[in-house]
Amino acid sequence: MPNKVQQAAANSGTATGPLLSVRDLRTYFRVDGGMAKAVDGVSFDVLPDEVLGIVGESGSGKSVTSLSIMRLIPDPPGRIAGGQLLYRGRDLLKLSYPEMRKVRGAEIAMIFQEPMSALNPVFTVGFQLIETVQTHDKINKRAAFDRAVEMLAQVGISDGAKRMRDYPHQFSGGMRQRVMIAMALSCNPHLLIADEPTTALDVTTQAQILELMLKLKAQRPGAAIILITHDLAVVAETCQRVIVMYGGRVQEQATVRDLFASPRHPYTQGLLKSLPSTQTGHERLHAIPGNVPSIMDMPPACKFCTRCEFVFDRCRVEEPPLHDLGGGHLVRCHLLEGEPGTSAPGGVATVVGAQGTTRGLTPPARPDASRQETTP
Amino acid sequence: MSEPLLDVRNLSIAYPVWGGVLKHKVGEVRAVDNVSFTIGRGETLGLVGESGCGKTTVAKAIIHILVATVPGVRIEGEIVYHGSRGAVNLLSLSRGQMRPLRSEMQMIFQDPFSSLNPRMTVGQIVEAPLRIHSNQTPQERRKRVEWLMTRVGLQPDHAARYPHEFSGGQRQRIGIARALAVNPKLIVADEPVSALDVSVQAQVINLLQDLQAEFGLAYLFVAHDLSVVHHISNRIAVMYLGNLIELGTADQVYLTPAHPYTRALVSAVPRPVPGGGRPDRVRLQGEIPSPLNKPSGCPFHTRCPIAKPDCSQALPPLLAKETGQVAACPYT
Numbered sequence: 001m002p003n004k005v006q007q008a009a010a011n012s013g014t015a016t017g018p019l020l021s022v023r024d025l026r027t028y029f030r031v032d033g034g035m036a037k038a039v040d041g042v043s044f045d046v047l048p049d050e051v052l053g054i055v056g057e058s059g060s061g062k063s064v065t066s067l068s069i070m071r072l073i074p075d076p077p078g079r080i081a082g083g084q085l086l087y088r089g090r091d092l093l094k095l096s097y098p099e100m101r102k103v104r105g106a107e108i109a110m111i112f113q114e115p116m117s118a119l120n121p122v123f124t125v126g127f128q129l130i131e132t133v134q135t136h137d138k139i140n141k142r143a144a145f146d147r148a149v150e151m152l153a154q155v156g157i158s159d160g161a162k163r164m165r166d167y168p169h170q171f172s173g174g175m176r177q178r179v180m181i182a183m184a185l186s187c188n189p190h191l192l193i194a195d196e197p198t199t200a201l202d203v204t205t206q207a208q209i210l211e212l213m214l215k216l217k218a219q220r221p222g223a224a225i226i227l228i229t230h231d232l233a234v235v236a237e238t239c240q241r242v243i244v245m246y247g248g249r250v251q252e253q254a255t256v257r258d259l260f261a262s263p264r265h266p267y268t269q270g271l272l273k274s275l276p277s278t279q280t281g282h283e284r285l286h287a288i289p290g291n292v293p294s295i296m297d298m299p300p301a302c303k304f305c306t307r308c309e310f311v312f313d314r315c316r317v318e319e320p321p322l323h324d325l326g327g328g329h330l331v332r333c334h335l336l337e338g339e340p341g342t343s344a345p346g347g348v349a350t351v352v353g354a355q356g357t358t359r360g361l362t363p364p365a366r367p368d369a370s371r372q373e374t375t376p
Numbered sequence: 377m378s379e380p381l382l383d384v385r386n387l388s389i390a391y392p393v394w395g396g397v398l399k400h401k402v403g404e405v406r407a408v409d410n411v412s413f414t415i416g417r418g419e420t421l422g423l424v425g426e427s428g429c430g431k432t433t434v435a436k437a438i439i440h441i442l443v444a445t446v447p448g449v450r451i452e453g454e455i456v457y458h459g460s461r462g463a464v465n466l467l468s469l470s471r472g473q474m475r476p477l478r479s480e481m482q483m484i485f486q487d488p489f490s491s492l493n494p495r496m497t498v499g500q501i502v503e504a505p506l507r508i509h510s511n512q513t514p515q516e517r518r519k520r521v522e523w524l525m526t527r528v529g530l531q532p533d534h535a536a537r538y539p540h541e542f543s544g545g546q547r548q549r550i551g552i553a554r555a556l557a558v559n560p561k562l563i564v565a566d567e568p569v570s571a572l573d574v575s576v577q578a579q580v581i582n583l584l585q586d587l588q589a590e591f592g593l594a595y596l597f598v599a600h601d602l603s604v605v606h607h608i609s610n611r612i613a614v615m616y617l618g619n620l621i622e623l624g625t626a627d628q629v630y631l632t633p634a635h636p637y638t639r640a641l642v643s644a645v646p647r648p649v650p651g652g653g654r655p656d657r658v659r660l661q662g663e664i665p666s667p668l669n670k671p672s673g674c675p676f677h678t679r680c681p682i683a684k685p686d687c688s689q690a691l692p693p694l695l696a697k698e699t700g701q702v703a704a705c706p707y708t
Contacts, residue, residue, distance in 0.1 A: 057573040057574060057575060057576075058544075058573055172663050172664075173427075174663050175663065202426035202427055202600065202664070203426070203600065203601075203602070203641060203644045203645055204426065204640055204641060204644045204660045205426075205663060206644065206646075207644040207646075207657065207659070208659070208660070210646075211659075230573065230574055231574075231646065232574070232648050233603075233645075233646035233647055233648040234646050236646065236647065236648045236649055236650045237646045237647070237649075256650040257650045259650075260648060260649070260650045261650075270575060271574055271575060272648065274574060274575060274577070274578035275574075275603070275648055276578075276581070276603045276604050276606070276607035276608075284582050284585065285578035285581055285582055285607070286578065287575070287576075287578035287579040287582055288575040288576075288578070288579075289579075291543040291545055291546060291576060292543065292573060292575070292576075294543075307575075
């Protein structure tokens with residue numbers, strides 16, 4: 001694939017620094033009676049060679065973030081209202097539609113949760129694989145066929161030449177996801193976005209697919225994966241860094257080691273404590289009270305204030321900034337104000353002493369503010 | 377184990393396969409093959425396995441809805457229910473004879489969106505089992521609905537609302553209130569938390585456990601998430617391609633699994649520990665075969681890391697293991 005080599009050479013100047021830099025991304029949807037801010041000011045970097053996890057529940061904005069990066073937001077009703085998507089220094093939001101088509105698949109590829117609905121049921125798998133390859137590389141059908149068979153072999157589908165003639169429904173769920181991965185990687189993208197790639201799969205198949213994704217990434221120096229999931233355990237096993245989203249905002253960002261050793265946002269702490277596998281016996285699980293508010297009823301200040309056990313008055317009127325705790329650990333919580341290393345010092349000074357001792361799953365100390373019970 | 381509430385004995389279920397132009401029966405799929413287990417009073421039995429292993433079929437057979445929904449299904453064996461009217465084999469009952477027993481066994485479904493009638497208010501949904509199974513007056517029923525809704529953590533004044541106005545977790549609470557309405561002894565819960573958000577899952581699991589302690593409920597908890605099943609169950613049964621392959625206490629099965637399939641299943645569960653997977657992870661090759669061409673002998677031998685030549689000859693019986701459970705593998 002000489003074109004890839006040339007491309008890599010041409011891009012070598014920009015190879016240092018982040019592969020993708022998402023800056024203040026805002027994606028809004030027009031709905032009855034207003035604007036749903038599904039993603040509201042999200043910023044993060046994806047570095048070469050890393051697996052970045054984005055964790056969140058339904059409605060957190062994690063999938064909309066990934067679709068925005070691919071510029072696949074249906075417009076209308078959706079609209080990318082602001083921000084920058086700097087892919088190797090180029091702003092994807094400024095690209096024309098044909099230019100963006102060249103980026104999709106060749107530079108950034110995506111795999112989805114439900115492979116059956118992402119594959120076209122009336123065409124053979126081979127047809128769809130060859131189509132992908134030929135869309136981006138000017139090679140003849142024979143070469144495209146060979147590349148497709150080679151890709152199927154790479155994702156662990158033996159007898160690829162024969163299976164090329166099969167339709168998607170003739171594959172099992174795990175095999176379909178392998179086909180999706182083969183298709184996504186067939187043009188050697190530098191960034192793979194995997195949106196809940198294993199949620200629909202059985203647990204033994206999930207382990208196979210995650211292992212496969214990591215193996216194929218290791219064969220491609222400089223390539224990165226964004227893994228979007230709701231499963232913190234999957235993040236722990238596969239990612240290097242992780243972003244926790246809630247209510248369309250980044251709430252915490254850290255290396256996986258830091259996040260699991262010392263989660264600082266009450267939401268992250270609650271999520272980790274509610275996992276059955278972290279409990280030793282059969283005692284009650286820790287549960288975060290309440291439900292995820294609908295996107296139209298998101299509180300204006302801190303998005304988590306309706307469910308937070310440490311909520312105080314200020315949380316309801318002023319959204320906390322992302323405090324930088326150093327080492328790439330960012331947390332959006334008022335409780336961390338005045339921490340050593342935070343970018344926004346001042347305010348409640350009494351927190352500092354207590355905060356230094358906070359480690360692990362111990363809740364952060366609460367400033368002496370009038371506490372009000374959350375309504376469940 | 378406590379006094380038995382439900383005895384499943386040698387249960388086999390075969391689905392018909394229709395083919396040809398005239399859609400006549402061309403074969404059968406043995407979805408469940410000679411499965412036996414017991415659920416004690418007030419006990420939670422977890423039933424785990426991957427998709428297609430027959431766990432939902434077992435649940436539906438117990439609740440007696442398989443015959444009504446699958447024409448031509450063949451069910452053999454016995455499901456003996458030890459209820460208030462003495463022991464009775466559910467499989468020998470007609471639908472009419474089954475009806476009074478339904479107040480003693482209820483079901484909670486996986487999908488809280490499709491299991492609630494969108495045209496009924498929540499109050500009507502929770503009240504429906506009472507209209508059928510009790511002879512309470514409308515006032516008494518309304519009181520009971522209010523009490524039930526409060527008990528599962530909903531506001532009683534939401535009874536006039538429709539299901540679409542609730543979130544997934546709240547809808548699952550509605551389903552639980554409906555199941556609870558007629559004071560059942562046994563609740564069959566088919567993947568009750570797998571459609572819920574992580575932060576809401578824990579709430580529903582806690583609620584199920586609270587209700588069990590309060591009302592002495594027995595659960596058949598069907599799920600694929602082993603960490604959840606381990607947390608909530610007293611005992612766990614593992615199925616593979618229609619066969620029961622391991623049965624023991626929750627800790628026996630989860631911490632010291634004996635069957636090679638259970639070992640692979642347990643070790644594939646991701647753990648919230650940074651730094652990669654388990655070094656001892658058993659990597660299964662390939663995928664679960666289709667039940668249409670089920671392997672001979674031990675159904676797992678095609679993927680088993682310790683398969684021996686005679687594994688394809690005969691199905692191994694459930695053998696008692698040193699760690700206390702029974703498992704259908706002679707080589708562990």
